Amino acid sequence: MEYSEDEKLLMDYLDGSLEAAGVQELQKRLLRETKLKQKLALYKWGMQTVRVEAIRNLVAQSQHDFLKTRDKDSQVVEKHEPTGIRFTPSFAQWVGIAASILVFVALGGVLYLGNMSGADLYQDKFLSYEISSFRGNAENASGIQDLYRSGDFAAALAVVSPEGDLESISKDELLLLGVASLETDKPQQAITYLNVLQKRNALDQSGELQDERDFYAALAYVQMNNYTEGYALMVDITQDSAHKYNKNFPLGYRTKIKILSLIK
């Protein structure tokens, strides 16, 4: 496959191996020669394709390895299952077996739940709050918003003190401080900010960011192992069909929290 001088030039340009004078000359030509510009785009796509293909191969290999390990693990479990129990129980025995299994499963469930931590349950449902979907924008963003947007949650929290005067903090910022507290494993602090937001809403009857407040407060309570408060909020959220997070705490999850509120 032969290549022209122009093609060689374009590849060198993209590889960064063209000398400065050549770059200037080529850039001038690219401004006026459409075909050359199209060719340049084609070579860019080619370079990027090579990179994407390499990533695809690595991903495929990783997935293959992961699934292989997972299959092997599940086979090990299967091998240990008892086999060949050969007797035919009577009806009464079947009832006994079923009752035993139910008791066993119930005890196992309670033991299993007893070993679960609020942190695990919190992680299971936590969703990052996206500042891109926030009503504020980059032009009028506050320091807290900027720091939150950059992912520096600790710095965002350092802007104010939860014990200090929160009067000047907007509702948007209170929510961000609440979520930033959760992101940095400070659920108690998250509750402080989220409750101030709640009080403001009660005063002005606006309901602004209330759905977000409820969702993150529920998760904060779960993270603190305060399942009673967490469950109560989850029920409120689930029963309100218009609530933004209405589907985020499915029945199975709520049941776990309810049981934990009873046993812990």
Next chain:
Amino acid sequence: MWNDVQILEALQDATKINQALGRLYDFHYGMLEYFILQNSGTESDAQDTIQETMLVFVTMVQKQKYRGDASIKSMLYSINRNIWLTELRRRKNRSKRDVIFESEKEIEIGDYSLELIKMEGYKMMMELFDKLGKGCKSILTLFYFDNLSMEEIVKKEQYSSEQVLRNKKYKCMKALTAKVESSEELYEKVKTALSHGIQ
């Protein structure tokens, strides 16, 4: 235990990318698979969708299109969901798709729709890349993905000189682009998908 920042850094480091991918699969495969299985998909659908999700995600990380604005978990969930919705749409399973849209719309994040469109263009070009000879694929990958210098590739692939290697690389790249240009229809499709600007 790896955190998001460590995973993102490792995904951009050729020596650590495999480890980082392993962590991504360990941490998130179950969640992504669960979503597909709960929404009319099979295990096989889940495998295909998750593989593409990971590809889109890692490509975005490497192109600096994702810098941790959302957590990795949220981002993967969102990409996975979008790819699966597109697949359901392709299968004309409209009613099921609408159900997912209605129940999950509140967790839509980020705008990576362009990345998904571009991925369609890359898929077309990757088919052509796969048809290149083994030598060509190796040189181009070592140069453009592994970022090895010409000198390093000469040693690794045992070429007689850098100039010989350079000429070979020109020819390989030309061969790839010529395959795209050989069909006007294909060229237009690739152009439509990728002409949003690659960087």
